[in-house]
Amino acid sequence: METLTAKQKQYLEQPKVRISGSEAIVRCLLAEGVEVLYGYPGGAIMPVYDELYKYEGEINHVLTRHEQCAAHAAQGYARISGKVGVAMATSGPGATNLITGIADAQIDSTPIVCITGQVPSHLLGSDAFQETDIVGISTPVTKWNHQITKASQIPEIIARAFYLARSGRPGPVLIDITKDAQFEEFDFQYKKCTGVRSYVPVPELKKSTIVAAAEVINSAKKPMIVWGQGVILGKAEQELKAVIEKTGIPAAWTILGASAIPTSHPLNVGMVGMHGNYAPNVLTNECDVLIAIGMRFDDRVTGKLDEYATQAKIVHFEIDPSEIDKNVKSDVAVLGDAKDSLSKVLALLNTNSHPEWLQKFNDLYDIEYNKVIKNDLDPTSQGLTMGEVLKEINVQTKGEAAIVTDVGQHQMIACRYADFNVSKSNITSGGLGTMGFALPAAIGAKMAAPEREVVAIIGDGGYQMTIQELGTIFQNKVPVKIVVLNNEFLGMVRQWQQLFFDKRYASTEMVNPNFVAIAQGYYIEAKKVTERKDLASAVKEMIASDEPYFLEVCVEKENNVFPMVPSGASVSDIRLE
Amino acid sequence: MATEQQLYTISIYTENNIGLLNRISAIFQRRRINIESLNISVSEIEGVSRFTILVNMTEVNVKKILGQIEKQVEVIKAYYHEDDETIFQESCLFKIKSDLLFEERQIQNIIKESNARIVTVNKAFFVLEKSGRRSEIELLHRELSVFGIMQFVRSARIAVTKDELKITKMLNAFKN
Ligand SMILES: Cc1ncc(C[n+]2csc(CCOP(=O)(O)OP(=O)(O)O)c2C)c(N)n1
Ligand SMILES: [Mg+2]
Numbered sequence: 016m017e018t019l020t021a022k023q024k025q026y027l028e029q030p031k032v033r034i035s036g037s038e039a040i041v042r043c044l045l046a047e048g049v050e051v052l053y054g055y056p057g058g059a060i061m062p063v064y065d066e067l068y069k070y071e072g073e074i075n076h077v078l079t080r081h082e083q084c085a086a087h088a089a090q091g092y093a094r095i096s097g098k099v100g101v102a103m104a105t106s107g108p109g110a111t112n113l114i115t116g117i118a119d120a121q122i123d124s125t126p127i128v129c130i131t132g133q134v135p136s137h138l139l140g141s142d143a144f145q146e147t148d149i150v151g152i153s154t155p156v157t158k159w160n161h162q163i164t165k166a167s168q169i170p171e172i173i174a175r176a177f178y179l180a181r182s183g184r185p186g187p188v189l190i191d192i193t194k195d196a197q198f199e200e201f202d203f204q205y206k207k208c209t210g211v212r213s214y215v216p217v218p219e220l221k222k223s224t225i226v227a228a229a230e231v232i233n234s235a236k237k238p239m240i241v242w243g244q245g246v247i248l249g250k251a252e253q254e255l256k257a258v259i260e261k262t263g264i265p266a267a268w269t270i271l272g273a274s275a276i277p278t279s280h281p282l283n284v285g286m287v288g289m290h291g292n293y294a295p296n297v298l299t300n301e302c303d304v305l306i307a308i309g310m311r312f313d314d315r316v317t318g319k320l321d322e323y324a325t326q327a328k329i330v331h332f333e334i335d336p337s338e339i340d341k342n343v344k345s346d347v348a349v350l351g352d353a354k355d356s357l358s359k360v361l362a363l364l365n366t367n368s369h370p371e372w373l374q375k376f377n378d379l380y381d382i383e384y385n386k387v388i389k390n391d392l393d394p395t396s397q398g399l400t401m402g403e404v405l406k407e408i409n410v411q412t413k414g415e416a417a418i419v420t421d422v423g424q425h426q427m428i429a430c431r432y433a434d435f436n437v438s439k440s441n442i443t444s445g446g447l448g449t450m451g452f453a454l455p456a457a458i459g460a461k462m463a464a465p466e467r468e469v470v471a472i473i474g475d476g477g478y479q480m481t482i483q484e485l486g487t488i489f490q491n492k493v494p495v496k497i498v499v500l501n502n503e504f505l506g507m508v509r510q511w512q513q514l515f516f517d518k519r520y521a522s523t524e525m526v527n528p529n530f531v532a533i534a535q536g537y538y539i540e541a542k543k544v545t546e547r548k549d550l551a552s553a554v555k556e557m558i559a560s561d562e563p564y565f566l567e568v569c570v571e572k573e574n575n576v577f578p579m580v581p582s583g584a585s586v587s588d589i590r591l592e
Numbered sequence: 593m594a595t596e597q598q599l600y601t602i603s604i605y606t607e608n609n610i611g612l613l614n615r616i617s618a619i620f621q622r623r624r625i626n627i628e629s630l631n632i633s634v635s636e637i638e639g640v641s642r643f644t645i646l647v648n649m650t651e652v653n654v655k656k657i658l659g660q661i662e663k664q665v666e667v668i669k670a671y672y673h674e675d676d677e678t679i680f681q682e683s684c685l686f687k688i689k690s691d692l693l694f695e696e697r698q699i700q701n702i703i704k705e706s707n708a709r710i711v712t713v714n715k716a717f718f719v720l721e722k723s724g725r726r727s728e729i730e731l732l733h734r735e736l737s738v739f740g741i742m743q744f745v746r747s748a749r750i751a752v753t754k755d756e757l758k759i760t761k762m763l764n765a766f767k768n
Contacts, residue, residue: 150611155618159665160611179665212766213607213668337659 036166037062053085057105060132080483084455086116091459107145122446126185158186166199178208183216220351229363235304244271245309249353263368267295274435294379322585398571421453421477451480534565629748680751687743
């Protein structure tokens, strides 16, 4: 249950007052406990901005430099805090610029509410200036969307938007509001939404499925857990830990599940998937029971589907019924909220341990260590590796930082090697793989959790997709730490070109600008490291700073990320070189 | 489970909202599934719409699609049925030159035997309506083609299930 702040109560269920639609929108946000939103003004949303001006002391609107980044910042905010992030944009291009962020939030189940202005209702459908059918455009990438044409609809629809974004399997909601509805006056009153009759946020947990799951798990000889973001979204970290510790079952994570259980936990056996760890990928095809918790068997996790864990019984804990048997057929499906399901199954599970089976994970880890990890973390070659930068960040942050990553080689390296001691510490674009995500998401994350160290790790390619957000960071004094791992390549694509296209490096080499000068142009302290001897002190200085800080590390240009499950291959055909 | 394609009737109870058709058809489009026919109408419950969608696909896939349909916020409940689980009909209209009605004896017999109904007659044309199974409509179409059809249109399949669907119960449960 949500606890309401005193400020929120001021706007909740108060007597009716006659105000404009635009003022109502701001009051709705305040009633929902929104303290900060990200956006960009324009003609069709100007009445709301005028109200944001009046309510400046109560709600903080952060002007991003691009609407895509307003959506990503809202995502970063939501991912680190578990609260709903809010983004706002004008009609037409403002609204369409949000789409990448909305699609990202949809596939990664992130609760955000996007509010867009729209042309006046009498102009709808007439190709008016800056009119786009944003409800039509956003339909396939939103959990729900709606267009408001009358001010009186505002409170109920916005309440529903927040409720739907946050409940059940979370996701993005877009509300489009015509300009005439923003001007129109009406009698305002706000009530929170507590349910929608056609919508079941959490399926009812069936006792029989819990019993069946416990039976299969208890009789397993070589069980393995793969957990996903559902554990984090369902606040089930403690329950998962209890299950793992009681049963002694080795547990691996998907990229979005990272950080739910600390990296150092002895039963945490690493990441599954294309660039995951060797042991959990190989042993997926040897376990006798695979327990999937809050994950959706993405193709980057399963590799070739008809050679994925075919020997194993599959137990699938999941909140979203449409995920059951979508990709991998389960033997037992437990529908329900992760926290509830895990705590109920825990009571039926036998205390156990699997030392020999766990040893297999450790043996395969040793192989991976000698072939890959050692060279990544303690290289003997001259050039710097991405891995050693991560190792240094681990040391300096004591594994307490939230790591925000972009997309590419640096992302895989960061997720593989970052120490995660605290949940909600891995903020990355997993399902959509959106380059340009990290810098704006880091802004949102830092603003939602100012007490936490937030380190963005970005490639030289992705950085240049949203580099303009340095302006937002500077103007709002957001003390994020930005690390660009510069290999002068679109590294991940180059790796594929090397491995699968005979090194034909089509359009992946980049001639880069002076990144330090650019950061300094935004008055952000900046440093560049090219040699190993300077790395530790530079990372130390960055972490010690109380202000935004930019660090460019020039790394080896043509290093590859291994292990790798080539696309279309089975997880057990994972390559170490 | 059946991995061969066959005809399934999908019945979806939904809130009556603008944009829901778009949302539902997008689910079929993403998976490149051709909708054979689609009907949207009111249902037995006030304010609740009913979609009837006819598709040709495997049972495995129809289940997956159903999950993705039910996941939509404004979908109350979705079902899929095989033909023998429903009572279903299509309906069609033929526009034919009026002269033929009087000159071609055979036409009158066809109309009688097929249980088709004359909706209207004027000097220029008459309109014939027929409801029934697809095969009956196709037979009538073949028979009338010989004489010339000015216009023809066939509606989507509509279907009710033999088993009870507990929508009202579901909606009442929400109120409590
Ligand atoms: C918006 C977008 N466009 C294209 C891609 C395809 N892509 C995936 S990784 C990658 C290279 C990223 O290069 P960089 O940011 O330098 O990171 P590196 O792999 O070098 O660490 C590209 C182009 C993508 N994921 N997102
Ligand atoms: Mg690069």
